[in-house]
Amino acid sequence: MIPPILAKMRPPEQSPLALADAHSLETVRLSAGYGERPAIRDVNLTFRPGQITAIIGPSGCGKSTLIRCVNRLHEVTPSARVAGQVLLDGADVYAPGVDPVLVRRRIGMVFQRPNPFPTLSIFDNVAAGLRLNGIDPGKSLPDLVWEALDRVVLWDEVKDKLRQPGTALSGGQQQRLCIARALAVAPEVLLLDEPTAALDPMATLKIEELLRELKRDYTVVIVTHNMQQAARVSDVTAFMLAGLDNAGVVVEVGPTHQIFTNPTDRRTEEYITGRFG
Amino acid sequence: MPRREVFESELQRLQDEMLLLASMVDQALGSAIEALRYLNATEAQRIMRADREINAKRFAIEEMAVTTIATQQPMARDLRTILAVLHITVELERMGDYAAGIARIVLMHGEHELLKPLIDVPRMADLDRAMLRRSLDAFVARDAELAKRVAAEDDQVDALYDQVYRELLTYMLQDARTIDRATWLLWVAHDLERIADRVTNICERVVFLVTGRMEETNVSTC
Numbered sequence: 241m242i243p244p245i246l247a248k249m250r251p252p253e254q255s256p257l258a259l260a261d262a263h264s265l266e267t268v269r270l271s272a273g274y275g276e277r278p279a280i281r282d283v284n285l286t287f288r289p290g291q292i293t294a295i296i297g298p299s300g301c302g303k304s305t306l307i308r309c310v311n312r313l314h315e316v317t318p319s320a321r322v323a324g325q326v327l328l329d330g331a332d333v334y335a336p337g338v339d340p341v342l343v344r345r346r347i348g349m350v351f352q353r354p355n356p357f358p359t360l361s362i363f364d365n366v367a368a369g370l371r372l373n374g375i376d377p378g379k380s381l382p383d384l385v386w387e388a389l390d391r392v393v394l395w396d397e398v399k400d401k402l403r404q405p406g407t408a409l410s411g412g413q414q415q416r417l418c419i420a421r422a423l424a425v426a427p428e429v430l431l432l433d434e435p436t437a438a439l440d441p442m443a444t445l446k447i448e449e450l451l452r453e454l455k456r457d458y459t460v461v462i463v464t465h466n467m468q469q470a471a472r473v474s475d476v477t478a479f480m481l482a483g484l485d486n487a488g489v490v491v492e493v494g495p496t497h498q499i500f501t502n503p504t505d506r507r508t509e510e511y512i513t514g515r516f517g
Numbered sequence: 518m519p520r521r522e523v524f525e526s527e528l529q530r531l532q533d534e535m536l537l538l539a540s541m542v543d544q545a546l547g548s549a550i551e552a553l554r555y556l557n558a559t560e561a562q563r564i565m566r567a568d569r570e571i572n573a574k575r576f577a578i579e580e581m582a583v584t585t586i587a588t589q590q591p592m593a594r595d596l597r598t599i600l601a602v603l604h605i606t607v608e609l610e611r612m613g614d615y616a617a618g619i620a621r622i623v624l625m626h627g628e629h630e631l632l633k634p635l636i637d638v639p640r641m642a643d644l645d646r647a648m649l650r651r652s653l654d655a656f657v658a659r660d661a662e663l664a665k666r667v668a669a670e671d672d673q674v675d676a677l678y679d680q681v682y683r684e685l686l687t688y689m690l691q692d693a694r695t696i697d698r699a700t701w702l703l704w705v706a707h708d709l710e711r712i713a714d715r716v717t718n719i720c721e722r723v724v725f726l727v728t729g730r731m732e733e734t735n736v737s738t739c
Contacts, residue, residue, distance in 0.1 A: 468590055500592050502729025512592045514521050 263428035278487035294474035302488025348422030354414035356406030412443025528663035571613035668734035
């Protein structure tokens, strides 16, 4: 018999079960690499619902690889390999028979550079995932698109130009559009890989404000190079560093206020005080 | 390990200015007690004028600290250091006010003589100054244990204050004409007792700087 949680990851017509409310995410001895080159090693992290977890660390420490493993995006890269477990509400997303496409719907991702579908309108950008994954029979497509755009505080800015291309928006608006697109398919977890690196300060602050709102309903994980951003926006911070074998490991994880005022590990202190080479 | 040269230079300057302020306060306290011992009004007036320099130094340090926080975004130990400097600076400035207050009491004596030769009051002042110096040694050495030991010495100052209080009370009860001069000396003793309390606050900030934890270093048992 297929465990209920795995049944949720099959196409909706095969799973009459309701989705669980709590959405904890956990990596268990997660390791990954590209061919012979290790990228991360034995990562054990728990991402709790109602919290924003920031992952910080120098370039090349495996932060992006880690979150790409979490939603099974890592495996689309040729030569990619992964070991260990990623547990969504206790069920391993890498278990045999689990559809990676549905994993990526349940665990949404937003990337550094806003990437609205260039040939689609604002409306169709949000609707695309809904059309692919199926719509809740109790709701209409326009309602769901409105909900998603309203959730990211973009509706008022685009309601009169929904048929315009998504790429006609400013950088900050495009990124919010991408977040709306991810939210439209009702994920349980939202992963963001440097979501404001390409945005101006005002757009950055709007995204950060949005994340604080979204954490009430989603498990949010953000990878960021910007330590001040991690300090401003997250509840928990994990610091990663590449080891001697160049595989990233978690050095320290803890409440954000503690990491940034009194870290336990000397390497964390050196990194956050800017004395790390 | 790469250094942030501008930031580290600012951080060091902040600490150096705080230590300079401490030296000014230490001198003011010593001078105030000597002025009281000999009822030297001229010296007392100089001490009161010099308190303005202590106040100005405090504000300069605060401004420097705020600028560093705004422009350098310090974290962890650096942040705790700057916060400790800020708090200690305020404590030092208040100690300077107490020294000026003692100098004011010299002037209040006018043509009167001291009620009695000073014995315990200078002892209190010496303890205060020793505690102050050692609390700053603890700061420089980042020595939380030393800070806690210094804070514990506040009990000795408190015991001397109780002694002075009882003695002056005896004078006042025996002869009402001594009330003014006894009260002035009582104020001096009270200022010195408060200076020791301020030093325990400095010690708490040193412990916080080193450990990242806020701890009361010397809880009163009364």
